[in-house]
Amino acid sequence: MTGHTLVRGTTFLITGPAADVAAGTEGFYVDDTRHLSRWELSTDASLRVLTEEHDRQSASVILTPATPRNEDPAYSVFRDHTLGTGTLVEDIRVRSHLVVPGEVTVSFRFAADFADQFELRGTREYERPGEYSASTGANGEVLLAYERADYRKWTVVRASSPAVCADDRISWTLTLPPHGETSLRVEVVAGEGDRVPDPGARPAVFADVVREAQADSQEFLATAGVTEIAWPELRTAVAAGLADLADLRVPAPGRPDLRVPGAGVPWFLTLFGRDSLITSLSTLAYRPELAAATLRALAAVQGTTVAPDRVEEPGKIVHEVRRGELSRFGQTPYGRYYGTVDATPLFLVLLGRHRRVAGDGVAIELEDAARAAVGWMFRHGGLDEHGYLVYRTDGPGLVHQCWKDSARSICFADGELAEGPIAVCEAQGYAYEALLSTAEIAREVWQDAPFADRLFTRAAQLRADFADDFWLPGEDFVALALDGRRRRVDALASNAGHVLWSGILPTGLAHQVGHRLCAPEFFSGWGVRTLAAGQAPYHPVSYHNGSVWPHDTAIAVAGLARAGLTAEATRIAEGLLAAATHQPGNRLPEVMTGYARGETPHPVPYPHSASPQAWAAAAPLLIATALGSG
Structure with a gap:
């Protein structure tokens, strides 16, 4: 009990x-x-x-x-x-x-x-x-x-x-x-x-x-199309995830008419830029109204000024919004906190993908917000000055402003910690897709061909530079990041799955990365480890340096499928779905330990995992979309 x-x-x-x-x-x-x-x-x-x-x-x-x-x-x-x-x-x-x-x-x-x-x-x-x-x-x-x-x-x-x-x-x-x-x-x-x-x-x-x-949840679940999924384990996991997402919808700050994915219980039940965006991307084929609500909610609290105490800058998408006492009186910076490098490009990625599913309406409505987000990527995000999206590591709040935001998560293969400004690999992939999708909207919806041409050109340059600067030729893999001295941070990390998901790598390099992600040092049998085993900083019970995150694994599955590695994607998906069958109610947790499947008869829980948690709940939906509903 x-x-x-x-x-x-x-x-x-x-x-x-x-x-x-x-x-x-x-x-x-x-x-x-x-x-x-x-x-x-x-x-x-x-x-x-x-x-x-x-x-x-x-x-x-x-x-x-x-x-x-x-x-x-x-x-x-x-x-x-x-x-x-x-x-x-x-x-x-x-x-x-x-x-x-x-x-x-x-x-x-x-x-x-x-x-x-x-x-x-x-x-x-x-x-x-x-x-x-x-x-x-x-x-x-x-x-x-x-x-x-x-x-x-x-x-x-x-x-x-x-x-x-x-x-x-x-x-x-x-x-x-x-x-x-x-x-x-x-x-x-x-x-x-x-x-x-x-x-x-x-x-x-x-x-x-x-x-x-029950009526509220049933309305959310009624038209999701779960029964059309042929793969039984996937169908069960998708149904469980949707049920959790129904309960994790929270009112948007200042917009009680909008209900958006809250990140998770117990510590993150509020609007989170990155988490709400990735959850909305993962559920887009099943619940596109979540994406529309998330885009509108984030546009409503988009950065408008330079405020270093909360890392706010014009056009930047918020990381989280809090209502507790400590935030209210400035004892933490998280009342309205913008310490995230990836929420802004993900906002544009979601806007582009939502438009392909649901039409032009939201893209027309949020044109000003989208243009401001592009402006942030160039001016404050680092594309103009550094050539890449970067973040500093000496600001208030979080040390790292990517999805692996714990203090020791961005490191070299020997364990040395990276220092900023840092350009993490997945943020460049997000930026690449953000530029392409916004260019497409600019040309086809906003009727602004010069702006579209500028973004298409910059996306092509980013893709070429990324292949040169991030590739680790001795490993057939991409670097986790570039540090403040432009050194390749050479730890082999699951962030590469996000790179595949974005399409920034040429096909040949993408295949090399994909095959490596499926190797035993990465694939535990239950999912993709956040850090490949065998490296100095690897730890199977670490939050970000060897654990398995279901959403991260699902993104790797989607990335492998995008690269044409369908068999590999299916094998990893089978592992994650097997892990789901061991969870109460088939509910995937936020994070599991990285112990290999052969070592234990069931996935070993991470001791501080949030549950229910939104992007874990959404992970089966992303897999279903990536693999054509199995």
């Missing part, structure tokens, strides 16, 4: 097996803030879990008093809970197993620390000088609140029947008929600002919240 994770937009709940919130990072979260740090059910006897089960909308647990072997428990407790937007609803039923009437006291102990996610996920302590308060109402209701200047978060706990309330608990004494049961309902509502729910408002009906969540 491992506990539950339920997700509904920017609301999620993480509990232990008994459905309690009691330890570590468990909690009830909304918009980057933990609104319950404690939520524990108790009765007048110690309880044990008999069984627990959950789906994506709700969870159920059955408990009984922990009696000795020779003593039968007097009653059972049935806990059912589900999430609405900003709401947790829990139904409790206590069923007697006795032939005489009885009584039992049921209590919830609770607390809200209103912690920011950045405080919980790291080792650093942050000063949070706000004030906490708790108050009880006359209608079985408790209000927990936190205020710091004009920042206010609150949590309301309220019951469907009269209860005894205190600042940290709510309890009932229930009368149990012989072999009968008594039920009650509790609702937790989270919010911000001054608009607290009216005292005594009727708690949400559990069944209604479940139906609303």
Whole structure:
């Protein structure tokens, strides 16, 4: 028994097996803030879990008093809970197993620390000088609140029947008929600002919240075309991924009419430039409306000025947008943070690919945003000054501004860390496709032939330069990056799969790279390792230096297919789909360890993997598209 994770937009709940919130990072979260740090059910006897089960909308647990072997428990407790937007609803039923009437006291102990996610996920302590308060109402209701200047978060706990309330608990004494049961309902509502729910408002009906969540997901899934996929394992994985993506849609900042892929639970449930874009690219053939929403949402927060404290520049696409306390007061740079080198070209890649699927509408609507993004690539991104897209490694926030953004991820084969400004290989591939697709839009949609010609010419030059500057002739592979001294960063890394996906390499070189990606040092049997085994920095339990990421593997599959290496692409896809069959509900995690398939009977989980996670959920959809639905 491992506990539950339920997700509904920017609301999620993480509990232990008994459905309690009691330890570590468990909690009830909304918009980057933990609104319950404690939520524990108790009765007048110690309880044990008999069984627990959950789906994506709700969870159920059955408990009984922990009696000795020779003593039968007097009653059972049935806990059912589900999430609405900003709401947790829990139904409790206590069923007697006795032939005489009885009584039992049921209590919830609770607390809200209103912690920011950045405080919980790291080792650093942050000063949070706000004030906490708790108050009880006359209608079985408790209000927990936190205020710091004009920042206010609150949590309301309220019951469907009269209860005894205190600042940290709510309890009932229930009368149990012989072999009968008594039920009650509790609702937790989270919010911000001054608009607290009216005292005594009727708690949400559990069944209604479940139906609303299920109806929303079913509408998203209804026309996805999953049944047309012939390959059974792929069809199952695609269905599981789509179900996760239905729950991971979050409102766009400033555009509540748009729902975009949030990156993942627990730490990334918000708009992320790179993650939302790659997820939208991966799902384009099945859910093109995600791409349209992502493009509009990112255009709405596109950079407009030079702001070094958040790495913002005109035309640049945002990396992430946060709403927590630490971001609000500038204690982290992530409130609206632009530290990404690849989101801007990926924005243009998605715009071009979406146009081919859904027509010219969004390309016409976002012309100004697209032109600004191109301008950023030339002026601030580095194409004019360095010939490539580059990022510095000494700014605020992240050291590395590519998808492998951990501090030691961009390194040489001997383990030496690369220093900036750095040009990572996959960003050049994205830039190449971005220039080509925007040129096509400029010529055919915007009717701007001179601009189109300029972009076509620059794309051709980038392709030629890339083959010269990034090729490692002794390895038949591409360099991971060029460092600040234009040295080839010679670690053999899975980023090369992204290079194949972009089409920047000539066919002969692409085939050499593709064959190498399929070799045992890269292909673990479950997926493509982020760093090939046998190199000094390789580590199978490293976040980016030897692990297997499903989205990264799916991009390699798409790259191999684009290069014409269909058999190789299929073999790697088979490995990833086999890994999916070992996961609960066929849900691919964010990342797995890099141990070889022959070493272990199942893929070994990475200890800090996010799940559910958007681009992992989208990985089977990208494979289905790349391989023609198998």
